[in-house]
Amino acid sequence: MVAKKKEGAMKQIIFILMLVQIATFQMFFSILPCSAQDGEIETNAADQTDLSVTIYNQDMALIKEQRSVTLPKGEVTLAIRDVSGRIIPETALLSSDDIRVLEQNFEFDLLTPESLLKKFTGKTIKIIRENRETGQEKTVEAKVLSTHNGIVLETGSGIETGLPGRLVFSHIPGNLRTSPTLTMTVQSIKAENRNLALSYLTHGLSWKADYVAELNPDDDRLNLSAWVTLTNTSSTDYTNARLQLVAGDIHLAPQQNQDRANPLMMxxxxxxxxxxxxxxxxxxxxxxxxxxxxxxxxxxxxxxLLQAENIPCQKEYRLSGNGYWFARNVGDGIQRPKVEVLLNLENSKNNNLGMPLPKGTVRVYKTDTRGMLQFAGEDNIDHTPEGGRLNLKLGNAFDITVEKRQTDFRKLPSTGQDTFQFQSSHDIRIMNAKKVPVTVKIYESMPGDWHIQKESHPHKKETAHQALWEIQVPPENQIALTYTVKTK
Structure with missing residues (x-):
């Protein structure tokens, strides 16, 4: 038992030393000065003369940029740095007069202390060691034998593990890049400076709409402002870009298609x-x-994105039922479903709106009697065209309660094979504790063929399988809705 505890403690110590070794290595490594790869023309973000970004709803963006680059005559490798790290490489398109693209590659093996050391496995590096007493430094050569779960080096003194000092590398291997890089082999007709147009699709850029609505004291008008929230996780900056956003659900093929046309503006x-x-x-x-x-x-x-004031709206109290009440005996128990509170408005010019609203989240606030703004609820909306309606569910009513029960249930004789008939009676009691009257809309989902045989309040047939009652309840009072329905 003691031996096992000592073995476990030793493993923990080794693991901690490995973590310290890697962290220390990241702080104390250096690379001797190096230049761009031989025969390679490099361009970065500093060469950009124009940049536009079009972002879609589905975590995708179209990047279009122009760069001023001097190319020699003949075949040359062009290294385009500072592109998105989440580029879809097959969508990249480079165009300019008098050049032809022969081959293109996306280099995403980025330079890190770990990747650099791994590339030097089997090769010689230098170690700079410092004498702790004198402070003098000594340089020795070492061969990297392994980087798996730590560092194993071969020096003149033997095989060493751990970090013996600062590591110095002679160069950056050609397949390691300091930033995401698109390399293209191009054929240039003549040597000159020219504008290269590059476009590609990428992941890592997204947007959504966030709406803020402020209700007036009577809950019948509101002010609405909208913000576009942009998120960039593409590992690249886009500086001084012309920004466009596309609202809508664009179909994306399960497999990436290389032939994607740029959108045409209308x-x-x-x-x-x-x-x-x-x-x-x-x-x-x-x-x-x-x-x-x-x-x-x-x-x-x-x-x-937008700002609109004095928009008419209507507050609605809604109670929604379930179809299973009409095809089974649910017993004598009382159910207490919640009454939902909705805020409804029309997206029209007459209501001081009238522009297509992108999908997003609407957060509603209202000022209290002390002038403090309070949060009243939120709901998501889909893309809403001009003329469409917004039905925002903000929460459940506190002062309007309901007791619902099934007062009678009968299974009637069948009129044919696989045909069942039921008759059920229901009592829905709405209690209003407010000091003002309210109207509660009660929606019941009716299965199959249905017919209301008797009722205490008239209903409307909203759809083939939905009945609606609008019940007005006086202040600090209650109203009972009773009805009997036959379903088939």
């Missing part, structure tokens, strides 16, 4: 000075920011 329908201009694009909607912006890697940015 007619504009709304203008903004520095905000977003909205226009129709194919079966979607395009929002173009009226100024340039910068999207940094691992950053979330918010940009104003």
């Amino acid at each position: 007619r504009a329908s709304a203008m903004a000075e520095d905000g977003f201009v909205q226009e129709q694009m194919f079966e979607y909607h395009l929002y173009t920011l009226g100024r340039q912006t910068t999207l940094k890697n691992n950053q979330t940015k918010q940009v104003a």
Whole structure:
């Protein structure tokens, strides 16, 4: 038992030493000066003369940029740095006058202390050791034997493990890149400086709409502002980019297709000075920011989308039932379903809106009697065109309660094979503790063929399988809805 404990403790010590070794190695390694790979023309973000980013709802973006690059005549390898680390390589398209692309590769094996050391396995590096007493440094050569679960080196003194000092590498291997790089072999007709147009699709860029609504004291009008929330996790910065957003659900093939056309822009329908201009694009909607912006890697940015005031809205109290009440005996128990509170409004110009609203989250606030803004609830909306309706579920009513029970149930004789008939009676009691009257809409889902035989309040047949009662309840009072229904 003691031996096993000692063995376990030793394993923990070795594991901790390995972690310390790797962390220390990341702090104390260096590379001798090196230049770009032989025969390779390199271009980075500093060469960009134009950049535009179009972001879609499905964690995808179209990057279009132009770079000023001097190319010699003949065949040359062009290394395009500072592209997205999550690029879809097969969608990359490079175009310019008098050049032809022969081959392209995406280099994503990035330079890190671990990857650099691994590339030098079987090769010689230098170790700089410092005498702790004198402070003098001594350089020795070592061969990297293994980097698996630690470092194993061969020096003139023998085989060593652990980190013996600072490691010095003579160069960066050709297949290691300091940033995501797209390399292309191109044929240039003549030597000159030219603008190269590069476009590609990438993951790692997304956007969503966030709406903030503020209700008035009477809950019948609101002010609405919308923000676009942009997120960049593509491992690349996009500086001074022209930004466009596409709202809509674009179909993506299960396997990436190499032949993807750039979207064609169509007619504009709304203008903004520095905000977003909205226009129709194919079966979607395009929002173009009226100024340039910068999207940094691992950053979330918010940009104003719209602002509208004094929008008419209607508060609705809704009770929704289930179809199983009508085809079985549920017993004498009382159910107490919650009454939902909804806020309904129409996206129309007459209501001071009337522009396509991208899907997102609407958060509703209301000012209390002390002038403090309070959160009232939130709901998600889908893409909503002009003329569409927003039905926002904000929560459940506190002062409106319901008791629901089945007062009678009978299974009637069958009228044919695989045909069943039922008759059931129901009592729904709505209690209003408010000091103002309320109207509660009761939606019941009716299965099969159904017919209301008798009822205390008239209903409307909303759909083939839904009945609606609108019950007005006086302040601090209660109303009972009773009905009998036959279902088949």
